[in-house]
Amino acid sequence: MKLLKELYAYREMIISLVRKDLRGRYKGSVLGFLWTFINPLLQLMVYTIVFSVILRAGIDKFYLFLFVALVPWIFFSSAVTGGATSILSQQDMVKKIYFPRQVLPISYVTSSFVNMLLCFLVIFGVLIVTGYGINFVALLYLPIVMIVEYILAMGIGLLSAALTVYFRDLEYILGIVTMAWMYLTPIMYSVDMVPEKFVPIFNLNPMTPIIVVYRDILYYKTIPQISTLLHAFVLGLIVLLLGSIVFSKLQRNFVEEL
Amino acid sequence: MKQDNVIEVKNVKKKFKVFYDKGTSLKEKLLFQKRNHYEERWVLKGINLEIKKGEAVGLIGKNGCGKSTTLKLISRIMYPTEGTIEVKGRVSSLLELGAGFHPDMSGRENIYTNASIFGLTRKEINDRLDDIIAFSELEEFIDNPVRTYSSGMYMRLAFSVAINVDADILLIDEILAVGDVSFQTKCFEKLKSIKASGTTIVIVSHSPGQIEQICDRAIWIEDGLIKENGIPKFVGEHYLVAMEEKRLDKIEQEFQEQQSNSEKQEQPFTERQMPAFCIDQATRHGNKKAIITDCRVTDSAGKKCKVFKNGQPLIVEVSIKSQIPDLEVDLAVSISRDDGLYCYGHTIYREKNYLINLNQQCNIKFTITDLILLTGKYFINLGVYSSESEEYDVIWSVTDFQVMSPQDGEVGIFRIPHQWSY
Numbered sequence: 205m206k207l208l209k210e211l212y213a214y215r216e217m218i219i220s221l222v223r224k225d226l227r228g229r230y231k232g233s234v235l236g237f238l239w240t241f242i243n244p245l246l247q248l249m250v251y252t253i254v255f256s257v258i259l260r261a262g263i264d265k266f267y268l269f270l271f272v273a274l275v276p277w278i279f280f281s282s283a284v285t286g287g288a289t290s291i292l293s294q295q296d297m298v299k300k301i302y303f304p305r306q307v308l309p310i311s312y313v314t315s316s317f318v319n320m321l322l323c324f325l326v327i328f329g330v331l332i333v334t335g336y337g338i339n340f341v342a343l344l345y346l347p348i349v350m351i352v353e354y355i356l357a358m359g360i361g362l363l364s365a366a367l368t369v370y371f372r373d374l375e376y377i378l379g380i381v382t383m384a385w386m387y388l389t390p391i392m393y394s395v396d397m398v399p400e401k402f403v404p405i406f407n408l409n410p411m412t413p414i415i416v417v418y419r420d421i422l423y424y425k426t427i428p429q430i431s432t433l434l435h436a437f438v439l440g441l442i443v444l445l446l447g448s449i450v451f452s453k454l455q456r457n458f459v460e461e462l
Numbered sequence: 463m464k465q466d467n468v469i470e471v472k473n474v475k476k477k478f479k480v481f482y483d484k485g486t487s488l489k490e491k492l493l494f495q496k497r498n499h500y501e502e503r504w505v506l507k508g509i510n511l512e513i514k515k516g517e518a519v520g521l522i523g524k525n526g527c528g529k530s531t532t533l534k535l536i537s538r539i540m541y542p543t544e545g546t547i548e549v550k551g552r553v554s555s556l557l558e559l560g561a562g563f564h565p566d567m568s569g570r571e572n573i574y575t576n577a578s579i580f581g582l583t584r585k586e587i588n589d590r591l592d593d594i595i596a597f598s599e600l601e602e603f604i605d606n607p608v609r610t611y612s613s614g615m616y617m618r619l620a621f622s623v624a625i626n627v628d629a630d631i632l633l634i635d636e637i638l639a640v641g642d643v644s645f646q647t648k649c650f651e652k653l654k655s656i657k658a659s660g661t662t663i664v665i666v667s668h669s670p671g672q673i674e675q676i677c678d679r680a681i682w683i684e685d686g687l688i689k690e691n692g693i694p695k696f697v698g699e700h701y702l703v704a705m706e707e708k709r710l711d712k713i714e715q716e717f718q719e720q721q722s723n724s725e726k727q728e729q730p731f732t733e734r735q736m737p738a739f740c741i742d743q744a745t746r747h748g749n750k751k752a753i754i755t756d757c758r759v760t761d762s763a764g765k766k767c768k769v770f771k772n773g774q775p776l777i778v779e780v781s782i783k784s785q786i787p788d789l790e791v792d793l794a795v796s797i798s799r800d801d802g803l804y805c806y807g808h809t810i811y812r813e814k815n816y817l818i819n820l821n822q823q824c825n826i827k828f829t830i831t832d833l834i835l836l837t838g839k840y841f842i843n844l845g846v847y848s849s850e851s852e853e854y855d856v857i858w859s860v861t862d863f864q865v866m867s868p869q870d871g872e873v874g875i876f877r878i879p880h881q882w883s884y
Contacts, residue, residue: 216578216587224564224575300557302538303579456541459534460478 221311279320287361359443410439474545520673551630559620565609670698
């Protein structure tokens, strides 16, 4: 509780770190901030070409099927891998100044989140321009699932940030883990393709229900099942709780470990 | 916590693990388990501190004594191994200036970033923005990217932010060397006004002078324990004397070692080689018909001493010898300040019309009954001449001593006897 109050007091720091990160990301390049939009657009073009011309997947508009799941996934995986180095990369600051250490992973995850929101502008643009269309009632659920994913990513981000300080290999291990994790999450395929006996295991993966909901809303244009959303929310909350407890415990010795 | 205390440190101990060769990756942890051996070192061995609201406290001590660690514990950058620390109010630490500065962003934008790290909200920063810019004297450059700033400008901006945070407690670690002299003076003035407005200040320094200027109380930390806690002037003096004693002990030790070494191997006496009673800066010339064999600076009790108070007696004891029988020599003793200023000098022949007969080793005492020099570092120069000023042995900066002048505000070289009438 005290921590939340303190984090609220440091909200300006979070905001300015997010701003710095977003603005600094493409600093120096000619197109600058435009890359935030060009990047996903080009990615989408590549998928369209690959999956509708060369590798036909048997799923209608596979590039959209893939893309509405891939954008949330990229946010999640960058929160995990980038969150891991959020403390390490700012170690000079951590060693010299007091601020709630949670600020660093929080702002990293938040800036990745904002980046995802900007990518969604591209998704909406494509959905409208191609005439695929949007179900506006279903769209009301989109902010909810985004927040649920944000909670989950925050939990994992806190966890990986704190652990990486003590165990630097985690940074690289997490790169492999997220890649494997991506294939274990129904991003390239639909959850129906998963063999019956593996379904319970898939449901333990907190990203599975989240991706299912995103796809329901944007690809199938249907209202997602509340139970799926709730399932994702509960898993996210557990992870966040775990992440913040572990972080609070481990942060006491950060300075000595850095 | 007591009513008017803002910082309470109770029996705080801090242990560091000192790794010989630390492995942080999995491979290193598994393969080189031997390397993970570490030594535990107690940096703080039980510190008790109470600091009241509005107090300015200085922590002094030599490198590695634990003073910076104490400051880090108060600022919550680190946590104590044992004991408790309670702090009331917003803490601003000037441990690292310019944290989070982004070189590509303008000075103005960086003020926002940097101030936000101290926990200020946007509204609070807006309120202070003008003060910060005015204090930094960077009005014309404030919208230029920080990478175009000189390092002095950079520090000025950073200091202005840190000092305008309006914290309840301000922690400062050896950073009053910001910008040019006029800006430094301004920082000092600002610190004084911050103090006057009721902010608690804790400063870490190894220069007691700085602490005397601002603090009401000085705490001398040695080997992780508080050695003395009291009026800055006295604590500072004791600290300086102790440091000097320690240094002298070391010199003495080295001297003894050197002597036992030189006994083993006869060293040829050359121009370059300085005898042990000389300090490193000493320079020597002369035809060596007579040589100075020792020089001691002592107090009135005959104890070898390096630090003198203004007004105390100071005695220079010089030993001279010569190979030539019945050589008669003159001895000159003079004092110069460490900046090269020649303060005073005279010779025994010209003053007393006396020539020293060097039939055997001869000891001469030059007694200053009342040392009227002001605070500073001084050197003793010696010269052995013939009555016709032939240079036998001349040593510049044979040895040095420090003077501490008890009166504040005196300037110049020495105290000219004077009176005020009013």
